[in-house]
Amino acid sequence: MSTPVRVRFAPSPTGPLHIGGVRTALFNYLFAKGKNGKFILRIEDTDQNRYVEGAEDYIIESLNWCGITIDEGPREGGDKGPYRQSERKEIYRKYAEMLVEKGHAYYAFDTAEELDTRRQEAESLGNTFIYNWYNRDHLNNSLGMDQETLKGKLENSDNYVIRFKAPKDETLVLKDRIRGEITIDTNILDDKVLFKSDGMPTYHLANIVDDHLMEISHVIRGEEWLPSLALHVLLYRSFGWQAPEFAHLPLILKPAGKGKLSKRDGDKLGFPVFPLEWKDPKDGTVSAGYREEGYFPEAVVNFLALLGWNPGDEREIFGMEELCDVFTLEKVNKSGARFDPDKIKWFNHHYLQQASVSELVDRFQKVLKSNRIEVSDDFAEKVIVLIRERADFVGDFLELGGFFFETPQTYDEKAARKQWKEDTNRYINEIGDLLAGLPEFSSEISESVVKQWITDNELGFGKVMPPLRLALVGEMKGPHIFDIMGVIGQEETVARLRRAVEVLG
Structure with a gap:
């Protein structure tokens, strides 16, 4: 029997969700739903x-706007929760100490000053200081301590961290569903910190423990996490757990x-890099979002899906289910x-043309009201039908067809x-x-x-049609x-013709 597919998107709430994070969530969601799994x-x-x-x-x-539905999470609940790491703090100490007992981790009491001194000494010799097999037996940690000394330090509440004991002289062969086999020499790995004496785990420990307890079958994440793959695979092995793909x-x-x-880059390059507008609570600065800029969520999803993936043919238009x-x-x-940025506009143009007129009327009425223009839905619909082909955004309707709502006050000279x-x-x-x-x-x-x-x-x-257009449109x-x-x-037609004669004649 195959393992049920369970994937997770695990962002940190340190600011707005970048569009790259949305793509990571999307790829996780698509993979899971294609296999009747959970997101x-x-x-x-x-x-x-x-x-x-x-x-x-x-x-x-942001996820809801994009149509990425959450099966289990902080608000949805689920039997593998809590789904906020801050609510899982008591879990991690047990697993950190388990690794120490197994001999795969150790207590390190080095102070920041001691480590700085080591770094400076290494740099003076043209080397780089790495806390690992090469020097760990000579540093201030439990590997060189008797049990009585260690017990005294712990009872005295000396500051410590728990470090992973990376293996020496081993060649790891790691497997990645996208990149194939990756070979790593464990001698180049450092002994990463897993847990701190303040009771907080580092990302590496919390991530592995949570993925295991939540029965995550596939970890789909950004390339920036590749350097951590060896450590994560070793942690699974050290715990005796089956690693996900x-x-x-x-x-x-x-x-x-x-x-x-x-x-x-959004502010620098002139296009949004966030799904929704974000107002920084610290300084009040506002960053543009695709929703507020008038993009359809379907356009954003379609565009992101093709950023780094392709179906193997020339198709470009895909709905979420497809x-x-x-x-x-x-x-x-x-x-x-x-x-x-031009391609995502192309997608938005497509989805605008495919949208129902009633949806466009609702969106356009919001634009009109924000510009203090009041017209009936029927009038707005007639305008949309005539100009939508040239529009990329609903907001373009007013620019393309402003003359429908106001008599021209000036005429192109x-x-x-x-x-x-x-x-x-x-x-x-x-x-x-x-x-x-x-x-x-x-x-x-x-016309007749x-x-x-x-x-x-x-x-x-x-002789007649161009001036007629000028009179009506300006x-x-x-x-x-x-x-x-x-x-x-x-x-209004007759009034505009009379006015043009008066002004231009």
């Missing part, structure tokens, strides 16, 4: 000095392709994935000089009279009547001119 959220908040108020709420809200995702690179995309069906770790790339001739006033006035007298008014009726008038007067369309832009008339209505 667990664990908050790794043991470092209380770096804890940021509101960060946990932000992480959960590991997969290390490629870095997300800056748009230029050089260097990891960082949390600071991604769950086709995602495999074997098709995740080893090399870094370049972040392309270059266009006016080119299009408004001596006889244009007469043409526009006559068309205004013609349209004002129509008993029924619509795009189709106005105006085109027939142009034909009857033996005029070229180029610029030489916009959708079909008679569709504009149909939306703004008979009275």
Whole structure:
């Protein structure tokens, strides 16, 4: 019987969730759901000095916005909890001491000053100080102490850390689902700190213990954790536990392709690097988020899924369910994935075109109200239908179609000089009279009547249509001119023509 698939996303609440973290969560979620597994959220908040108020709420809200549903977590509960490491503190001491008893770890009492002296001595000889097999027997730790001395130090509450005793002269062969086999010489490893006398574990111990107790089957995490893989595999071995399968995702690179995309790059490069807007509780600075910038969550998910993974063909558009069906770790790339701000806009354009008109109306009405514009849903829908093809964001609707909501107060000077001739006033006035007298008014009726008038007067369309557009829009832009008339209505159409004659004539 195969082991049930259980994966975890384990962020630290030290600030907003970076878009790279969202991708890690997404890949975990897709892998789990494709195998009918569980997606667990664990908050790794043991470092209380770096804890940021509101960060946990932000992480959960970000995942929810992206459609990444949590099966077990701090709020969802589950039988493997608690799901915050700060609520699991009492667990870790037992396991740290277990490693000491097994001979795989030891108490170290070296002070910061003692270690600094060792580093300086090594540097003076052109070497690098590493706390490991090479020197650990000669340092201030329990390996060279008799039991009575050790007992006295512990009873006296001397400050200590528990260090892992990395093996000597061993070649480790590690397996990674994305990168294949990785060979490590244990002689280059240092004896990492696992536990401190203040009762707090380090990341390495807490991470391994929690993954084991939560029965995590696959650890899918960022490439930056590759250097820790050897230690983590050794810890599993030392405890006598079955290690999960590991997969290390490629870095997300800056748009230029050089260097990891960082949390600071958003402000520098002019695009969001966070899923939601973040307001720093310390200094009040605000960082842009994809939600507030008008992106659809489906666009963000689709874009992130293809950052370092591909389905093996030319397809680019995937919904969440389809991604769950086709995602495999074997098709995740080893090399870094370049972040392309233009590509995510392309995805947003696609999902905007696919969105229902009712959803777009709801979103657009919020934009209009924030600009103190009040129109009916029916009016907003008519505008959207005419301009959505040219829009990447709902916010573009107002920029593309602002003239629907306000009579032009100015007219493009270059266009006016080119299009408004001596006889244009007469043409526009006559068309205004013609349209004002129509008993029924619509795009189709106005188009038929105006085109027939142009034909009857033996005029070229180029003499009439451009100034007509300028009168209604104020610029030489916009959708079909008679569709504009149909939306703004008979009275407003005629009023705009009269005003243009008055101003431009």
